[in-house]
Amino acid sequence: MNWWETVRTGYDAVRAHRLRSALTMLGILIGIAAVMLTVGLGLGAQATIGAQINSLGSNLLVVTPGSTTTNGVRGGQGSAATLTMADATALTDEQVAPDVAGVAPTVQRPGSLAVAGTNWTTSVVGTTEDWSQVRARTVTNGRFLSADDVSGKAAVVVLGSTTAAELFGEENAVGRTVTVSGVPMTVVGILDPGGSSPLGDQDDQAVVPISVAAERIFGGTARGTVQTIFVQAESTEALSAAHQEVSSLLLAMHRITDPTAPDFTITTQQSILDIANSITGALTAVLSGIAGISLLVGGIGVMNIMLVSVTERIREIGLRKALGATPKVIRRQFLVEAAVLGLAGGIAGVVVGVAGSAALSNAIGQPIVVSPSATLMALAVSIGIGLLFGVYPASRAARLAPIDALRSE
Amino acid sequence: MSSDPTAPISTTPAVGEPLIQLEGTSKTYRSGELQVTALQPTTLRVDAGEFLAIMGPSGSGKSTLMNVLGCLDVASSGTYRLAGSDVGSLSEEELAEIRNRRIGFVFQQFNLLASMPAWRNVELPLCYAGVSRTERRERALAALERVGLADRSDHRPGELSGGQQQRVAVARALVTEPALLLADEPTGNLDSTSTADVLGLLAELHDAGRTIVLITHEDDVAAAADRIVRLHDGTVVSDRSNAPRAGLHRAGKVPS
Numbered sequence: 174m175n176w177w178e179t180v181r182t183g184y185d186a187v188r189a190h191r192l193r194s195a196l197t198m199l200g201i202l203i204g205i206a207a208v209m210l211t212v213g214l215g216l217g218a219q220a221t222i223g224a225q226i227n228s229l230g231s232n233l234l235v236v237t238p239g240s241t242t243t244n245g246v247r248g249g250q251g252s253a254a255t256l257t258m259a260d261a262t263a264l265t266d267e268q269v270a271p272d273v274a275g276v277a278p279t280v281q282r283p284g285s286l287a288v289a290g291t292n293w294t295t296s297v298v299g300t301t302e303d304w305s306q307v308r309a310r311t312v313t314n315g316r317f318l319s320a321d322d323v324s325g326k327a328a329v330v331v332l333g334s335t336t337a338a339e340l341f342g343e344e345n346a347v348g349r350t351v352t353v354s355g356v357p358m359t360v361v362g363i364l365d366p367g368g369s370s371p372l373g374d375q376d377d378q379a380v381v382p383i384s385v386a387a388e389r390i391f392g393g394t395a396r397g398t399v400q401t402i403f404v405q406a407e408s409t410e411a412l413s414a415a416h417q418e419v420s421s422l423l424l425a426m427h428r429i430t431d432p433t434a435p436d437f438t439i440t441t442q443q444s445i446l447d448i449a450n451s452i453t454g455a456l457t458a459v460l461s462g463i464a465g466i467s468l469l470v471g472g473i474g475v476m477n478i479m480l481v482s483v484t485e486r487i488r489e490i491g492l493r494k495a496l497g498a499t500p501k502v503i504r505r506q507f508l509v510e511a512a513v514l515g516l517a518g519g520i521a522g523v524v525v526g527v528a529g530s531a532a533l534s535n536a537i538g539q540p541i542v543v544s545p546s547a548t549l550m551a552l553a554v555s556i557g558i559g560l561l562f563g564v565y566p567a568s569r570a571a572r573l574a575p576i577d578a579l580r581s582e
Numbered sequence: 583m584s585s586d587p588t589a590p591i592s593t594t595p596a597v598g599e600p601l602i603q604l605e606g607t608s609k610t611y612r613s614g615e616l617q618v619t620a621l622q623p624t625t626l627r628v629d630a631g632e633f634l635a636i637m638g639p640s641g642s643g644k645s646t647l648m649n650v651l652g653c654l655d656v657a658s659s660g661t662y663r664l665a666g667s668d669v670g671s672l673s674e675e676e677l678a679e680i681r682n683r684r685i686g687f688v689f690q691q692f693n694l695l696a697s698m699p700a701w702r703n704v705e706l707p708l709c710y711a712g713v714s715r716t717e718r719r720e721r722a723l724a725a726l727e728r729v730g731l732a733d734r735s736d737h738r739p740g741e742l743s744g745g746q747q748q749r750v751a752v753a754r755a756l757v758t759e760p761a762l763l764l765a766d767e768p769t770g771n772l773d774s775t776s777t778a779d780v781l782g783l784l785a786e787l788h789d790a791g792r793t794i795v796l797i798t799h800e801d802d803v804a805a806a807a808d809r810i811v812r813l814h815d816g817t818v819v820s821d822r823s824n825a826p827r828a829g830l831h832r833a834g835k836v837p838s
Contacts, residue, residue: 178709492695493710494678495693496710499679500674575654
């Protein structure tokens with residue numbers, strides 16, 4: 174009996190007990206669908222977070238100040254005011270930092286924006302003209318800050334799309350005047366929507382020249398110090414060279430001789446991505462582990478039904494043996510039958526998983542990624558489960574003595 | 583199947599050698615603490631072309647003898663040579679091959695697979711012999727024609743009468759052209775008409791040269807054979823020849 178005939182015999186046997194086979198397959202179906210959904214959800218979340226992190230800009234290095242120590246108590250990261258405009262300016266030097274393509278020092282504080290009759294509290298970002306390039310943001314309407322705005326301390330502001338809508342509704346905001354923390358400023362542009370990011374809502378902010386922010390809006394420590402310096406490397410390959418250049422330049426500027434104790438931190442997009450991935454990865458693993466348990470239960474269902482099948486067909490096994498079936502052939506027949514059960518459940522599970530992914534993704538507004546390789550894997554696993562849990566029933570069938578099997582009633 | 587399916591299957595022993603040769607063959611079962619001897623050491627010789635009936639009441643050992651003859655069970659002692667080869671020392675796989683190629687079984691319960699049409703039941707032994715699909719179907723249909731059921735080949739067992747089902751079983755036993763046809767109470771579940779029908783078929787096959795061993799506890803059925811061996815308590819108590827034709831005609835008239 175060749176493989177194809179064995180598979181056909183297995184298929185016939187599965188079909189002969191439709192309800193029973195269907196219920197058994199249900200176990201596998203739920204397991205496979207659950208694993209596909211959780212893995213898809215995890216991959217979807219990973220893709221979303223990855224996209225958000227990438228939307229911060231490309232080939233980005235984020236330089237933040239180190240922590241302060243006051244009376245022996247270490248403050249949080251970024252609590253020190255060690256980064257200055259001079260640092261940022263030095264980083265733009267082609268000679269010292271040839272792999273740096275753009276530098277955007279920023280100061281950022283909450284501020285109150287007002288137009289006639291409307292107030293809106295948002296994040297006010299003081300920065301330079303490089304910001305739009307470094308952070309990969311474009312302007313829908315109007316223009317971004319210019320170098321002249323920064324050096325000339327022009328009272329101009331670029332609004333996020335949400336901020337503009339809150340203040341001006343449907344009206345065109347460009348050219349209008351808005352009071353930023355009491356300072357009247359002219360709106361020169363509206364940013365393209367950028368979605369949310371780990372750094373906050375990118376569509377709700379007011380971007381002003383850093384010089385204006387430091388001297389007229391924030392005052393105090395904002396004069397001369399910056400909170401964050403966004404540095405863009407020339408390319409992905411230049412990222413680590415740029416990292417090195419920024420690090421040694423800042424160490425020199427701050428007169429720090431011990432490179433293991435800098436007063437600043439450089440974070441790369443990759444390191445943010447790695448952290449995010451390790452979190453979503455762990456979550457996915459836990460969830461699919463739980464889903465995998467249902468697959469295991471489904472497998473035990475297959476074993477159960479195969480044992481029933483062997484007991485029920487004991488005469489058939491005896492007859493087949495009398496007609497010349499070797500133990501090997503009988504074992505193979507029952508193994509294939511279990512595999513057919515598993516595969517049929519797996520195919521149904523994949524169908525439900527794909528349909529469920531689409532439905533769930535719509536319902537919760539989160540992307541669910543169903544990859545072809547995961548689907549093939551699910552099918553392989555379902556056959557494997559059938560085979561694994563079919564081994565015991567099949568070898569029991571193969572071991573039956575033909576006379577005992579024939580004589581049983 | 584490991585062996586070459588196209589190799590000629592020996593259906594007859596070498597010249598001068600009996601088809602079946604039992605030499606001091608016995609069978610002992612262990613039932614808990616007890617040793618039960620189902621078959622005392624027995625010597626029996628059956629030549630090719632014989633139609634032998636094995637008779638005895640239940641518990642006489644005739645079923646045990648049938649199992650040993652059919653290679654469904656291995657004797658505890660003595661030797662059993664079938665068509666010249668000693669089957670006592672064979673592995674389970676080799677016994678399966680012997681059953682497949684040299685023996686055709688007909689059971690009291692018919693033992694047809696209900697989910698398959700008649701022709702697929704008949705081709706089953708050929709599947710295990712590794713015969714190609716087209717040849718299997720051809721041979722199965724030919725065997726069904728031989729038992730007069732060519733027009734029923736697509737019927738499932740449930741759609742056939744008891745006598746017809748048993749004839750399908752006979753076709754299945756014949757399809758491999760075995761050296762020996764073993765029938766275990768083949769008429770035990772049949773009415774008198776079907777009994778006559780099946781016995782007539784066996785007689786015809788015998789006339790065509792087949793070796794048949796028939797196990798029964800009914801005199802009327804045994805009368806179809808041309809030699810009757812009686813067992814009692816695991817021992818052969820008589821072994822005599824029988825006038826075959828008379829038995830055949832009587833079997834049809836007497837209700838079983």
